[in-house]
Amino acid sequence: MxxxxxxxxxxxxxxxxxxxxxxxxxxxxxxxxxxxxxxxxxxxxxxxxxxxxxxxxxxxxxxxxxxxxxxxxxxxxxxxxxxxxxxxxxxxxxxxxxxxxxxxxxxxxxxxxxxxxxxxxxxxxxxxxxxxxxxxxxxxxxxxxxxxxxxxxxxxxxxxxxxxxxxxxxxxxxxxxxxxxxxxxxxxxxxxxxxxxxxxxxxxxxxxxxxxxxxxxxxxxxxxxxxxxxxxxxxxxxxxxxxxxxxxxxxxxxxxxxxxxxxxxxxxxxxxxxxxxxxxxxxxxxxxxxxxxxxxxxxxxxxxxxxxxxxxxxxxxxxxxxxxxxxxxxxxxxxxxxxxxxxxxxxxxxxxxxxxxxxxxxxxxxxxxxxxxxxxxxxxxxxxxxxxxxxxxxxxxxxxxxxxxxxxxxxxxxxxxxxxxxxxxxxxxxxxxxxxxxxxxxxxxxxxxxxxxxxxxxxxxxxxxxxxxxxxxxxxxxxxxxxxxYSDRDVGESPWAYTGSAEWSVSSPPPEGNFPGKPSFATGKLNFLEGPTTDGGEAQTDGGVAAAAEAAQPEADHTSWWPLILCATGLVTAIGISGISESYFIWPFVLAIPFFIAFVAMKGASTDGFGIVHAVYLMAAGPMLAAFLLVFHLHHGFPGGMFAANTYFWVTLVGIVSGVGALVGMGFESFLAPEPELSEQWPFEGVTNTKLGMWVFIASDIVLFGAFIGSYLFMRLRAGWREWWDIAHANGLETHAVWPGLLNTYILLASSFTVVLALAYAEKGNKRRTVGFLTLTFLGGVAFLINKGIEWVEYYFHYEWTFDAGPAASTYFLTTGLHAVHVVIGMLILLFLIARAAMGAYWSDGENAHTIEYFGLYWHFVDIVWLFLFPLFYIL
Known part of the structure; x- marks a missing residue:
């Protein structure tokens, strides 16, 4: 309304x-x-x-x-x-x-x-x-x-x-x-x-x-x-x-x-x-x-x-x-x-x-x-x-x-x-x-x-x-x-003859609720059900209602600050850090007033380094990716001296925390989105909006991982399938241990099982076990990351297999790193689900258990991706 x-x-x-x-x-x-x-x-x-x-x-x-x-x-x-x-x-x-x-x-x-x-x-x-x-x-x-x-x-x-x-x-x-x-x-x-x-x-x-x-x-x-x-x-x-x-x-x-x-x-x-x-x-x-x-x-x-x-x-x-x-x-x-x-x-x-x-x-x-x-x-x-x-x-x-x-x-x-x-x-x-x-x-x-x-x-x-x-x-x-x-040339529903689509059947501009009732094409032409018209009849497609009333049914609350806060946080942080030298300072000041104090602290810092500066840039693409690159790049040290290092770190941390805080706030915000009632839903009858949205997102993520895996295969085939590891060995890696990847495979498979159990107990209304199995899933993610971190540290420091040591190293760190980012994102969502479940959001009569089901689709997808990465990078 x-x-x-x-x-x-x-x-x-x-x-x-x-x-x-x-x-x-x-x-x-x-x-x-x-x-x-x-x-x-x-x-x-x-x-x-x-x-x-x-x-x-x-x-x-x-x-x-x-x-x-x-x-x-x-x-x-x-x-x-x-x-x-x-x-x-x-x-x-x-x-x-x-x-x-x-x-x-x-x-x-x-x-x-x-x-x-x-x-x-x-x-x-x-x-x-x-x-x-x-x-x-x-x-x-x-x-x-x-x-x-x-x-x-x-x-x-x-x-x-x-x-x-x-x-x-x-x-x-x-x-x-x-x-x-x-x-x-x-x-x-x-x-x-x-x-x-x-x-x-x-x-x-x-x-x-x-x-x-x-x-x-x-x-x-x-x-x-x-x-x-x-x-x-x-x-x-x-x-x-x-x-x-x-x-x-x-x-x-x-x-x-x-x-x-x-x-x-x-x-x-x-x-x-x-x-x-x-x-x-x-x-x-x-x-x-x-x-x-x-x-x-x-x-x-x-x-x-x-x-x-x-x-x-x-x-x-x-x-x-x-x-x-x-x-x-x-x-x-x-x-x-x-x-x-x-x-x-x-x-x-x-x-x-x-x-x-x-x-x-x-x-x-x-x-x-x-x-x-x-x-x-x-x-x-x-x-x-x-x-x-x-x-x-x-x-x-x-x-x-x-x-x-x-x-x-x-x-x-x-x-x-x-x-x-x-x-x-x-x-x-x-x-x-x-x-x-x-x-x-x-x-x-x-x-x-x-x-x-x-x-x-x-x-x-x-x-x-x-x-x-x-x-x-x-x-x-x-x-x-x-x-x-600003002229006085007002129009009614349509200034054109022979229009046939539904937007021309309501006033110009359309009312907030779009239609004066529930639109229906069941009779072969547009009618508005449960909505008033000027003559008490049905509105037609060739004219509509001259002064269409707003929808009678309850409207969604269309006021939300969270999208603005979330995106502004990323943009402000990215632009702010990019302008840390004297000559660029005016731009983050103009565009990023909320971070003014942080910019003053960074005013004399150097912009010559590639490390944390670029990690913070990625705040614009998402706080989790920035967090991953921040940790990923700590070993390079900090450019511009220790003061600059601390400045980089704390401003990055502020951006990450505020970004996550905006997501959490949006999650707790009460918001009514329009739900289809009388609607055509072929071929997805019986599938909720959120589940379909999750399927579509996963489809796009498949292409993303496909690009990474396809790039790995492309480069390996051009270098020679068996010669690939010879190149890697020449760059310092003597062996590529299989057991860390195998252990992580078992960990992720077990975590998928605990998600299924959490959903089952949520549907039964068992709060304690729902929270317990969600927590076990989170701990599985922690175990995965610890094992992966140990493996990375060993390769990097013991074997001196650096990120730019060659295509084998680059593809390994980047592809498994992208997967680790997905695990981190899933763990942060899990923390939110655990907190909500503890407050009774997903277990009361099992009414809202579908939220855990939607998360499960994402988590299972992440686990399935690992089943492809494990043989590619550890066995073949």
């Missing part, structure tokens, strides 16, 4: 809200900020290219700008912009009150904002990443990054890790919501196209971004432990550079479709509305999207045609690359044929969609050239790739801008100025083509370099003029939307 939230004019509302519509608006506004940020960097690139050679930027400065522009646009603008609309509209389209986990939704946004700010601050830490947005190895290693850029480059890497954490939380939330909370009678195949596109997108995000997280964590390991010698994981002679390329593009190619799929959903919605008819071949359109989503994970090697991969494998990848274009042909023809069969109304949203289709066709055709091995040898690393890439990616952005005009009246209740909207489209379309089409003509210009042949000057200057026009068009958009917000 509305009285659960402060008014929208209050800053507090936007800090504490968990309402999906508010979070959607925050995503849209924040992503538009990063659009401006990335756009300014893009204009700097075009100014630099006005003439061949340095104009306004140095070599390092140009590399920073090119890298940051690519990362900001791909990560911090395109996908979050789409998911701003997804947050706002998907619950409305499927008839849900909110997303399944409102607080996790808020946490996802604050992590997204934190990651973007951390990346922005990296500019002021000497330099941000200068590697290109693909971060190719070995250029991403400290040995190949100028010393002035190392701190900022590492902060940029960690910003990516935080962003992936945000994406994972959002993916779990959307998948659970869309499978469990659709309104009664709304079959999955009848879900609106935009929501279908989001469903397929989050499936791709769940697996692709977790692979990127694995790559980023491996890279972080190299930055922390490999130092500046170029050794470590991706600096290894055992295929380290090629390994990075595999990991990155296994994420990178699905990312193209992750960006474009929401735009496809927008295209489908807008074409239907403004042509006045249902999408031709809708079923096949959806099937084609699903095929692309699956195929996107088996074409990544076409980005690697210039590597040493053998020709037969490259040929297979070429065939799959060309094959993936066929479903897109079907989708584009379906959109075009729908326009032909309908009666088109040339409004601003439709113009942007039509422009996006034209741009995508050109981008797709030029991409086929890159899919051919022979042609790729000529085009790779040139401006042909730059032009193709932007015609594909920016066509999605153009469609999403059309979506913003389309849903702007729904979100704000105001109508934009149609004339200014068309001016925006005309300027953007002309400017875009002036900017990027000349790049096909001067395709021989080297990518990521500002020197080119004198004969190309005219075309590069034409592109720069196009960039100015393209950028100026967005000033028209910002003025139009801002002025319209």
């Amino acid at each position: 509305s009285d659960h939230l402060p008014p929208k004019s209050s800053v507090k509302r936007w800090l504490v809200t968990t309402n999906h519509k508010d979070i959607g608006i925050l995503y849209i506004i924040t992503s538009l900020f990063f659009l401006v940020f990335g756009g300014i960097l893009a204009f700097m690139i075009r100014v630099q290219l006005w003439n061949s050679g340095a104009v306004i930027l140095s070599d390092l400065g140009y590399n920073q700008v090119v890298t940051a522009h690519g990362l900001l646009m791909v990560f911090w603008f395109l996908s979050p912009f789409a998911f701003g609309f997804a947050n706002y509209l998907v619950p409305l389209q499927i008839g849900a009150d909110d997303l399944a986990f409102p607080r996790i939704n808020a946490m996802s946004y604050w992590l997204y904002l934190s990651s973007g700010l951390l990346f922005g601050v990296s500019f002021f830490q000497g330099s941000t990443l200068p590697t290109g947005w693909t971060l190719y190895a070995p250029l991403n290693l400290p040995a190949f990054i100028p010393s002035v850029a190392e701190i900022g480059a590492f902060a940029g890497i960690l910003a990516l890790a935080v962003f992936v954490a945000s994406v994972t939380l959002g993916s779990v939330n959307f998948l659970t919501t869309m499978y469990r909370m659709r309104a009664e009678g709304l079959r999955m195949r009848d879900t609106p196209l935009f929501s279908i596109s989001i469903l397929l997108t989050v499936w791709m995000m769940l697996f692709a971004f977790t692979a990127l997280l694995g790559a980023v964590l491996l890279l972080s390991f190299d930055h922390i432990f490999a130092g500046t010698q170029g050794s470590g994981f991706f600096g290894s002679a055992a295929g380290g550079s090629l390994l990075w390329t595999h990991l990155f593009w296994f994420f990178g190619h699905p990312e193209v479709y992750i960006v474009f799929f929401p735009a496809l959903g927008v295209m489908g919605e807008i074409v239907q509305t403004f042509s006045g008819r249902r999408l031709v071949g809708r079923k096949w359109f959806i099937i084609a999207m699903a095929l692309v989503a699956i195929q996107s994970f088996i074409v990544w090697m076409h980005h690697m045609f210039l590597t040493s991969i053998n020709l037969p494998i490259k040929t297979v990848m070429m065939v799959t690359t060309i094959g993936i274009s066929l479903p897109f042909d079907l989708m584009i023809f379906a959109l075009i044929y729908t326009m032909i069969k309908g009666r088109v109304r040339w409004k601003t949203p439709f113009l942007f969609v039509l422009g996006a289709i034209l741009l995508f066709i050109l981008g797709g055709i030029t991409g086929v050239f890159l899919g051919a091995i022979v042609l790729d040898y000529s085009f790779r690393g040139t401006y042909w790739v730059v032009a193709h890439f932007h015609y594909v990616m920016a066509s999605g952005a153009v469609a999403l801008i059309g979506g913003m005009y389309y849903w702007y009246p729904k979100i704000t209740g105001k109508m934009y100025n149609e004339f200014l909207g068309k001016v925006h489209f005309a300027a953007a379309f002309i400017g875009f083509n002036l900017l990027y089409f000349p790049m096909f003509i001067v395709w021989e210009t080297p990518r990521r370099w500002f020197h080119y042949e004198a004969g190309f000057t005219f075309w590069h200057q034409t592109a720069s003029v196009g960039a100015l026009i393209f950028g100026a068009s967005f000033l028209v958009m910002f003025y139009n939307l801002t002025a319209s917000l």
Whole structure:
């Protein structure tokens, strides 16, 4: 209900809200900020290219700008912009009150904002990443990054890790919501196209971004432990550079479709509305999207045609690359044929969609050239790739801008100025083509370099003029939307004819509770059960209620400070420690007022070390990971003297404790999340939201461990399976004892059994034994870590098997270390469960025993992972 939230004019509302519509608006506004940020960097690139050679930027400065522009646009603008609309509209389209986990939704946004700010601050830490947005190895290693850029480059890497954490939380939330909370009678195949596109997108995000997280964590390991010698994981002679390329593009190619799929959903919605008819071949359109989503994970090697991969494998990848274009042909023809069969109304949203289709066709055709091995040898690393890439990616952005005009009246209740909207489209379309089409003509210009042949000057200057026009068009958009917000052009439910999805059946903007009753599609069209209407009847899909009342059922309390506290703690600590020198002090002071006293104590400390500084950076990715790296790196000593060491330690400890405290506080907070009542739940009937969410999270974690284990296997096979240990022996390890791993196997299996017993006694209502077996599980984790710690200490000090002693050592410490982090996280959750169980939370009549069951799923997964690690690292 509305009285659960402060008014929208209050800053507090936007800090504490968990309402999906508010979070959607925050995503849209924040992503538009990063659009401006990335756009300014893009204009700097075009100014630099006005003439061949340095104009306004140095070599390092140009590399920073090119890298940051690519990362900001791909990560911090395109996908979050789409998911701003997804947050706002998907619950409305499927008839849900909110997303399944409102607080996790808020946490996802604050992590997204934190990651973007951390990346922005990296500019002021000497330099941000200068590697290109693909971060190719070995250029991403400290040995190949100028010393002035190392701190900022590492902060940029960690910003990516935080962003992936945000994406994972959002993916779990959307998948659970869309499978469990659709309104009664709304079959999955009848879900609106935009929501279908989001469903397929989050499936791709769940697996692709977790692979990127694995790559980023491996890279972080190299930055922390490999130092500046170029050794470590991706600096290894055992295929380290090629390994990075595999990991990155296994994420990178699905990312193209992750960006474009929401735009496809927008295209489908807008074409239907403004042509006045249902999408031709809708079923096949959806099937084609699903095929692309699956195929996107088996074409990544076409980005690697210039590597040493053998020709037969490259040929297979070429065939799959060309094959993936066929479903897109079907989708584009379906959109075009729908326009032909309908009666088109040339409004601003439709113009942007039509422009996006034209741009995508050109981008797709030029991409086929890159899919051919022979042609790729000529085009790779040139401006042909730059032009193709932007015609594909920016066509999605153009469609999403059309979506913003389309849903702007729904979100704000105001109508934009149609004339200014068309001016925006005309300027953007002309400017875009002036900017990027000349790049096909001067395709021989080297990518990521500002020197080119004198004969190309005219075309590069034409592109720069196009960039100015393209950028100026967005000033028209910002003025139009801002002025319209304060205009008197009010709308009712919908300013458009022929809308068919549920968001248009309620007032604009929608009420706090979304619907005036329980939505139901059981009769084949939308009805509101147990809710008032203006005429006492049922609300229909083609109009709804002009002044929709708020939902009559009890609403969730949408006020929660914990997501903000949790994410701010990580961000403030990370940024604070990163700016410990005199020259950087102002930035943590501005961004991290609560830690002001700690910063004063660290004012004169050195930033030259890699140890605790980088461990504290990882607070932005999560307090437990920081705790692990803190303990893991103590043996290196502390840079900057003993006073600095103590400062580092205590500030790190404060960050960890406060982060854990926020989690605990959130756990004890009373919060009512919306539960599905009359809803379609195929194929997960009988599965609770939390259990499904845990399954989805574990699926992503499988990919994370798969990236680590796959990297180990890749490097070992390239080094030679038997020769692997010969290399290890040459680095000081005489034997690799089996018994520590075997003992830990028995410990973890026993701890899984005690979790099962704790659940059984919780269901029986036996408090004492529930607490007792949870405690035994915790002690099992303690025993595991002690045994593992003894083993690590012996290897490190006795055998001098250091973290950077070679690929065998790196893979062993990092993969088993990742598993140990999961054990630590599980133990902290166990402490919370024990405390709650002791207070009667899980044993009274067994009503809440499912909480222990959900934890058990995680703990069993951690144990199963060890069953794979034990033979790989101790026996084979």
